[in-house]
Amino acid sequence: MIRxxxxxxLVAIGIFLGASIAYGQTxxxxxxxxxxxxxxxxxxxxxxxxxxxxxxxxxxxxxxEAPSAxxxxxxxxxxxxxxxxxxxxLRMVPGLHVARINAxxxxxxxxGFQEQFGTKLLVLIDGRSVYDPLFSGVYWxxxxxxxxxxxxxxxxxxxxATLWGANAVNGVINVITKNAKDTLGGLISxxxxxxxxxxxxxYGWKLPNGASMRVYGKFKEIDAFEDAFGxxxxxxxxxxxxxxxxxxxxxxxxxxxxxxxIYNGDISNQTILxxxxxxxxxxxxxxxxxxxxxLLMRWRKDLSEELDIELQTYYDRTERIEKDFEGFRDTFDxxxxxxxxxxxxxxxxxxxxxxxxxxEFRSFxxxxxxxxxxxxxxxxxxxxxxxxTLREDCLKLTIGSKFEYNDYTGFEVQPSARLAFxxxxxxxxxxxxxxxxxxPNRAEHGAFVSQAVFPNPMDPLAPPQSITVLGNDDxxxxxxxxxxxxxxxQYNKRxxxxxxxxxxxxxxxxxxxxxxxxLETEPSPYVVLPQIFDNEMDGNVYGVEVAADCQVxxxxxxxxxxxxxxxxxxxxxxxxxxxxxxxxxxxSTPHHQFHARSYYDLPCGFEFDMGLYAVSSLPNYGVxxxxxxxxxxxxRPSEQLELSIGAQNILDDRHPEFGITSSIPPTEVEHxxxxxxxxxx
Amino acid sequence: xxxxxxxxxxxxxxxxxxxxxxxxxxxxxxxxIKAGYLFNFAKFVEWPASDPKSTTDTIVIGxxxxxPLGDYLDEAVQGKDIEGKSVTVKRFEAVEEITACHIxxxxxxxxxxxxxxxxxxRETSTLLVGANEDLFERGCHLSFxxxxxxxxxxxxxSAAERVGLKLSSKILRVAxxxxx
Numbered sequence: 001m002i003r004x005x006x007x008x009x010l011v012a013i014g015i016f017l018g019a020s021i022a023y024g025q026t027x028x029x030x031x032x033x034x035x036x037x038x039x040x041x042x043x044x045x046x047x048x049x050x051x052x053x054x055x056x057x058x059x060x061x062x063x064x065e066a067p068s069a070x071x072x073x074x075x076x077x078x079x080x081x082x083x084x085x086x087x088x089x090l091r092m093v094p095g096l097h098v099a100r101i102n103a104x105x106x107x108x109x110x111x112g113f114q115e116q117f118g119t120k121l122l123v124l125i126d127g128r129s130v131y132d133p134l135f136s137g138v139y140w141x142x143x144x145x146x147x148x149x150x151x152x153x154x155x156x157x158x159x160x161a162t163l164w165g166a167n168a169v170n171g172v173i174n175v176i177t178k179n180a181k182d183t184l185g186g187l188i189s190x191x192x193x194x195x196x197x198x199x200x201x202x203y204g205w206k207l208p209n210g211a212s213m214r215v216y217g218k219f220k221e222i223d224a225f226e227d228a229f230g231x232x233x234x235x236x237x238x239x240x241x242x243x244x245x246x247x248x249x250x251x252x253x254x255x256x257x258x259x260x261x262i263y264n265g266d267i268s269n270q271t272i273l274x275x276x277x278x279x280x281x282x283x284x285x286x287x288x289x290x291x292x293x294x295l296l297m298r299w300r301k302d303l304s305e306e307l308d309i310e311l312q313t314y315y316d317r318t319e320r321i322e323k324d325f326e327g328f329r330d331t332f333d334x335x336x337x338x339x340x341x342x343x344x345x346x347x348x349x350x351x352x353x354x355x356x357x358x359x360e361f362r363s364f365x366x367x368x369x370x371x372x373x374x375x376x377x378x379x380x381x382x383x384x385x386x387x388x389t390l391r392e393d394c395l396k397l398t399i400g401s402k403f404e405y406n407d408y409t410g411f412e413v414q415p416s417a418r419l420a421f422x423x424x425x426x427x428x429x430x431x432x433x434x435x436x437x438x439x440p441n442r443a444e445h446g447a448f449v450s451q452a453v454f455p456n457p458m459d460p461l462a463p464p465q466s467i468t469v470l471g472n473d474d475x476x477x478x479x480x481x482x483x484x485x486x487x488x489x490q491y492n493k494r495x496x497x498x499x500x501x502x503x504x505x506x507x508x509x510x511x512x513x514x515x516x517x518x519l520e521t522e523p524s525p526y527v528v529l530p531q532i533f534d535n536e537m538d539g540n541v542y543g544v545e546v547a548a549d550c551q552v553x554x555x556x557x558x559x560x561x562x563x564x565x566x567x568x569x570x571x572x573x574x575x576x577x578x579x580x581x582x583x584x585x586x587x588s589t590p591h592h593q594f595h596a597r598s599y600y601d602l603p604c605g606f607e608f609d610m611g612l613y614a615v616s617s618l619p620n621y622g623v624x625x626x627x628x629x630x631x632x633x634x635x636r637p638s639e640q641l642e643l644s645i646g647a648q649n650i651l652d653d654r655h656p657e658f659g660i661t662s663s664i665p666p667t668e669v670e671h672x673x674x675x676x677x678x679x680x681x
Numbered sequence: 682x683x684x685x686x687x688x689x690x691x692x693x694x695x696x697x698x699x700x701x702x703x704x705x706x707x708x709x710x711x712x713x714i715k716a717g718y719l720f721n722f723a724k725f726v727e728w729p730a731s732d733p734k735s736t737t738d739t740i741v742i743g744x745x746x747x748x749p750l751g752d753y754l755d756e757a758v759q760g761k762d763i764e765g766k767s768v769t770v771k772r773f774e775a776v777e778e779i780t781a782c783h784i785x786x787x788x789x790x791x792x793x794x795x796x797x798x799x800x801x802x803r804e805t806s807t808l809l810v811g812a813n814e815d816l817f818e819r820g821c822h823l824s825f826x827x828x829x830x831x832x833x834x835x836x837x838x839s840a841a842e843r844v845g846l847k848l849s850s851k852i853l854r855v856a857x858x859x860x861x
Contacts, residue, residue: 038717039757043725043855046717050830074830152830182827554854639858 044493067398067418067430068160069095069486069500069545073153075178080599080609082632082646082674084147084196084220086175087140091613092595094561095157095500095545096171099615099657102667103195103225103235104141104267107658110157110171111504112541112567114589114618116661119510120169120438120478122160126177126259128296128314131167133357133377134327136441141267142290142318144241146200146216148189148678151178157545158502159482161414161436162400163349165381169436169480170504177259180204180212180247186681193674197221211248211256217241224268225667226654233667234285239265253302262293272663273324274453276366276464276524281453286323293317310337324663325368329359345389349400355379359442366523369448371471380405396420408440409477426490433484437477444510444533447471453526463525469512472533479507494551501544508535509585511571537585539569555601563593587620588659607634607644621659627651628669642678647671712750714832715812715825716757719750722808722823723784724763725852729845732806734783740766741781745773745798746788748812776801784808787816795819806845822846826857833857 038046050063050072063070071093083089087106091098097114099107109118117137123130130143153175160172189200197220204214217240224236243261250256271286296314303309313334320327335353342348357377361370385400401415416434443449449469456462486500515530543565550558567586594614601607611630617623632646649655654668719742728735740763744751751772758768773779776797787798789812799820802809811821814835822841825834839861841848853859 037757038713038753039720039761041717041721043718043721043851046714046721047831047833047855047857049714049832072830 042493048493064488064490064496065396065420065422065428067396067420067428067432069157069484069498069502071095071155071157071498071547073155075148075150075152076599077597078147078150078153080607080632080634081597081611082609082630082644082648082676084191084198085140086143086145086153089147089150089153090155090173092559092561092597092611093153093155094498094547094593094595095563096155097563097565097589097593099618100669101658101661102233102269102664103222104237104269105235105664106140107661108138108140109589110155111502111543112565112589113170113585114658116658119441120167120480121171121173122164122168123173123175124164125175126296127174127298127312128294128316129331129333132318132329134329134359134361134442136167136438136444139290139318139320141237141239142263142265142292144218144239144263145175145177145261146189146202146218148187148200149177149183149202149214149216149245151176151182157500158432158484159414159416159434159436159480162385162402162416162434163383165353165383165402166404166406166412166414166437166439166477169438169478177245179257180214180245181206181249183214183245184212187678189676189678191674191676193672195223195225195670195672196674207246207248209248211246213244213246215242215244226670227665227667228654228656230653233665234268234270235664235667237265237267239263239290253308255300257298258296260293260295262291264291265289269664271323272665273365274367274450274466276453276466276526278455280455280464284323288323289319289321291319306341308339310339311335312337324365325361325363327359327361329357331355331357345392347387347389348384349386350384351382353379353381355381361442367448367450367466367468370442371446371448375442375446377407379407394422396422406439408445408475409437412437412439412477428488429486430488431485432482434480434482436480436482438480439477440475443471444475445471445473447533451531456527463519463527465517465527465529466520468528468530470515470528470530470532475510475533476508476535478509478535481505496549498547498549499544502542504541505538506540506569507538509537509539509569510534511536536572537569539567539585541565541567557599559595559597561593561595565589565591584620588618590616590618590625592616605636607636608632609634615657618659623656623659626655626657628655640680643676645673645675647673711827711832712748713753716750716754718825718832718834719754719784719786719810720758720761720763720768722810722852723768725849726784726808727847727849728783729806729847732845734781734806738766740768740783741771742768743771743773743779743782743785743807744788745776745779745785746791746812748786748788748790750786781805782807784810786810786812787821788812789816792816803844808841808846823852823856828857835860837861 073089078089087098087108090096090108095110097109101107101116107114107116107118109121113120117135119136123138130138132139155173157171160168164172183204185204187202191198199219202214202216206212219240221238222236224233227233241261241263245259248256267288267290269286270283273282274280275282294314294316298312300310316331318329333355335351337351340348360374363369381404383402387396387398389396398418401413404412414436418432421429447469450466451469453464453466455464483503489497491497511534512531513534515532517527517529520526520528545563547561552558567589569585596612598610609632613628615626617625628649629651630648632644634644636642649669649671652671654670656666656668658666660666723740755770758770761768771782776794785807787795792815795816796819809821811817811824814824814826817824817835822837823834825832834856835858836853836856837860
């Protein structure tokens with residue numbers, strides 16, 4: 001049963017009011033035609049125009065007219081924030097919850113449901129999905145690129161399932177690296193600091209046939225964080241990776257891209273595992289080995305003025321060896337996408353895809369277990385979407401649906417309808433209704449994982465008891481129907497404002513339900529107290545995301561964003577354990593998040609940048625609210641050299657950002673300093 | 682770094698096909714932005730008083746080569762004026778065809794004979810705008826460059842001033858890079 005609470009209607013009314021006020025205040029010299037007359041634009045305006053946005057509709061589109069809540073993290077944002085990894089770069093996106101659990105684990109989600117393996121967020125790097133079907137989440141420790149190679153990160157909050165498939169329930173993050181022709185020449189980037197040491201190398205060159213290519217290497221070592229008492233813990237890690245990218249513009253109509261990466265790392269974490277003999281717990285440190293690689297090819301061709309096709313195929317391998325298990329996964333994916341614009345008022349996108357994934361899982365101790373230990377899955381998908389221009393340069397309706405067939409739940413349909421109203425070049429109002437599903441993962445169907453073991457309270461000589469999470473073959477997809485409304489205003493040349501509100505109604509959310517105890521005899525007798533995955537929770541999540549971008553003066557740019565999220569979940573009988581229950585789910589995501597950023601260009605090539613983050617508390621984990629301030633001083637004496645020093649999290653010695661979820665205890669994010677040099681030749 | 686340095690450089694051998702000079706497939710939006718810039722350059726450049734170009738009542742924007750921005754510019758300049766002067770667009774395919782124009786835009790497709798074009802235009806006070814950085818290095822006064830998903834441009838101030846052109850501070854301020 002889904003009840004719509006009354007409060008979100010107020011939120012929606014508020015947005016309507018806000019939009020009407022915004023209309024009233026747009027400047028008198030708003031051009032009359034809704035279209036874009038580039039010759040009428042000021043030279044400063046032209047310099048600020050984005051050329052393309054690709055994730056929203058799988059086609060090039062002007063960002064300001066996209067009918068979605070979209071935010072782009074630019075290379076400049078990455079450079080000036082001092083972000084050294086993708087998760088850290090995502091902190092500045094309105095609507096995204098980023099919590100660093102320890103030095104190598106992040107909990108990232110959008111619009112609620114923050115957890116270590118945030119299940120409802122699809123993450124892609126250059127079109128390759130890095131969403132792991134074992135836990136429906138992302139292992140952020142191995143998702144890395146040379147930060148200087150990132151062209152932009154497009155983040156769409158809200159369901160992107162129609163185009164991107166199941167699991168793009170609350171958002172899609174697309175990390176896009178630069179075309180090889182934009183990275184010619186050499187680059188050396190070195191950073192040392194109190195927490196991180198990073199070395200990056202890259203070299204790009206042109207091939208005889210006109211194609212461009214680059215190769216890169218990145219090496220990093222990251223120190224352990226401290227615990228609440230200031231004692232250093234054991235979550236240090238190091239990663240090395242290398243890769244290449246080749247881009248070839250075969251002709252005006254055809255282009256080809258090849259790219260690949262390989263990586264290898266050592267990750268240390270204190271891992272608390274239950275054991276079957278006293279003291280029933282093994283809290284020793286696990287030294288984990290991670291390795292993997294991928295190879296991707298993308299081919300695009302304009303068949304005519306109206307029709308173009310794109311073929312993308314990739315292979316991805318991941319290996320992870322921890323103290324209690326080792327897991328290997330091979331993924332092969334192929335997708336064909338077609339864009340067809342038969343008349344000026346229809347723009348079709350459709351595609352078909354196939355993904356094959358095969359895994360092996362071996363446990364070294366009695367827990368964790370996965371049944372079966374090896375599994376091969378096929379995923380077939382097709383989608384179609386049409387953008388209909390109802391009124392030229394004014395009103396566009398985008399409707400479409402994705403159809404998938406997966407090996408867990410069979411057939412899934414994910415339709416959506418989006419409307420974009422652009423009365424003039426400064427205002428866009430958009431609204432959307434969509435359905436998205438989060439399909440089951442390997443663990444939900446086959447887990448056999450002990451959470452805690454304790455001796456029988458009546459008889460210490462009897463077999464011990466284990467609270468064990470069990471998979472369920474009938475575990476179904478989680479379902480979302482989302483209603484979204486947003487407005488984007490280019491108030492004047494210097495200021496733009498973006499507001500997005502949403503009401504998400506969920507059904508079949510994951511819970512754990514108690515089951516009948518039974519005796520297990522391997523490896524030694526113990527009693528299993530089952531907690532079985534089920535879909536006994538529903539509820540609503542609603543909220544609003546506001547962002548403003550202001551070029552205050554020629555030298556000073558400000559950005560501010562605020563996110564509000566309220567979750568109201570209802571479990572059939574307040575299902576089971578801790579955070580899987582309704583209250584736990586509600587209390588794992590901060591209600592309020594605020595972020596502000598300032599970039600100031602000082603004379604003589606100096607830059608002073610600051611980032612402020614305020615996040616409210618997580619009642620479920622007892623994590624208090626925190627305030628974080630990062631600062632950076634940069635110096636660019638020439639095109640070739642860039643130096644910078646920065647101090648991060650300067651308001652605190654350390655603060656926690658998340659609580660304990662899996663077997664790894666959280667640690668606290670410390671304050672840190674760094675010095676960085678980038679040399680291009 | 683505890684483990685062996687783990688660097689893998691995958692070398693793809695020269696894909697040796699004598700393919701035609703590859704031009705970059707350009708989105709129409711990119712072309713429109715560049716067209717907007719050309720119109721703006723015409724607004725903010727002063728031609729030398731001694732040259733008839735500063736006193737004519739029509740501003741001519743010339744385009745040599747197969748650049749997609751030409752079609753958009755052709756249409757978009759209809760009915761517009763710069764300080765009372767009308768604007769026309771002329772297209773050329775070969776160096777010999779070039780007649781007097783205020784601004785000459787050199788497409789990427791003409792990279793091959795860029796030196797020839799620049800040589801022939803050297804004595805004239807025509808503003809030379811190149812489609813990419815390669816043309817900038819060969820001597821264009823301005824050229825476009827795509828940075829962080831935006832179209833920007835570079836300026837060679839001294840080269841422009843040498844032929845008597847005066848660039849407004851507005852252009853210099855917005856430029857991504859000004860040399861000379």
